[in-house]
Amino acid sequence: MKILLVDDVKLDRMQLAIRLKQLGHSVQSVPSGRDALASYELFEPELIILDVMMPEMSGYEVSTFLRAKYKDWVPIIFLSSHDEPEMIAQAINSGGDDYLIKPVEKLVLMSKLLAMQRIADMRRELKTTTAKLEQLNQLLQRQVHEDGLTQVHNRRYMDEKLHEMVSVHGRHHLPLTVILFDVDLFKLFNDNYGHTEGDQCLCTIAQTVNKLFPRAGEYVGRYGGEEFVVFLGHCDQKQAERAANRIQVAIQAINYRHEYSSVEDHITVSQGIVTFFPTGKETLNRVYDMADDALYKSKENGRNCFSFWDGNENIRSKTHR
Missing domain, CATH: 3.30.70.270 (Reverse transcriptase/Diguanylate cyclase domain)
Known part of the structure; x- marks a missing residue:
């Protein structure tokens, strides 16, 4: 998958990025929420791993912004050293799909990624199907509005x-x-x-x-x-x-x-x-x-x-x- 990793702690970010790359994923890591928003459209991630507590813009704010601006639902896994139920609930309510506790256990990380990979595969299939349906719809519109012989309007x-x-x-x-x-x-x-x-x-x-x-x-x-x-x-x-x-x-x-x-x-x-x-x-x-x-x-x-x-x-x- 293409994974956008957002964490303001440089060491944590580097270690997790290495793990993700070793598992075969393409990773773009950024240190802040604002950098994440700036990278989103260009990178087109299939998964976002997002730290909760960051200066200037929290993970909750990043997630809320993304969900409001983009219709395409890219899964978000929140990342935090806190495991309080209130924080997990806030993460889900702001648009998150899952929650990882730091330090991240390798087996847990692999399991979460496997689940997200299934979602990414389904999203790819859906995009392909949607594109084909759009092409067919455009063709149908042309056939409805076009003279079959001369190909000008009917x-x-x-x-x-x-x-x-x-x-x-x-x-x-x-x-x-x-x-x-x-x-x-x-x-x-x-x-x-x-x-x-x-x-x-x-x-x-x-x-x-x-x-x-x-x-x-x-x-x-x-x-x-x-x-x-x-x-x-x-x-x-x-x-x-x-x-x-x-x-x-x-x-x-x-x-x-x-x-x-x-x-x-x-x-x-x-x-x-x-x-x-x-x-x-x-x-x-x-x-x-x-x-x-x-x-x-x-x-x-x-x-x-x-x-x-x-x-x-x-x-x-x-x-x-």
């Missing part, structure tokens, strides 16, 4: 996030932008290149756009099929237009071939944008409908462009070819 997560963002932006009167974009003439792509190539195309587009918006308050998700959605928090219309241009340019740069498209000889996307100051009462369907109306206008205007829903039931388009 519709369920985006719906939850939009509901949250509408509420927050409404409370603080901040602009919120939703961009709904669609891969132009994707059915023709699938029909001619096959669904495997179609899936790869969607993955490439999703990851390309996802990299454009890595900051807090920016979310990219799959809306369904070949449609994707982007949420941009605290984003006004000018910023939304720049974001739409970035998407357009990034997709253009991919140069993903689509010889069967009537728009270009490569993949293009059409975008519908709604930028608004939420009241906090908007439904998800209403927000999506506004973006979808703008997206439909982009398709009417020849695709490979973006259109804004301006909040007055009117839609204006900008074409960037």
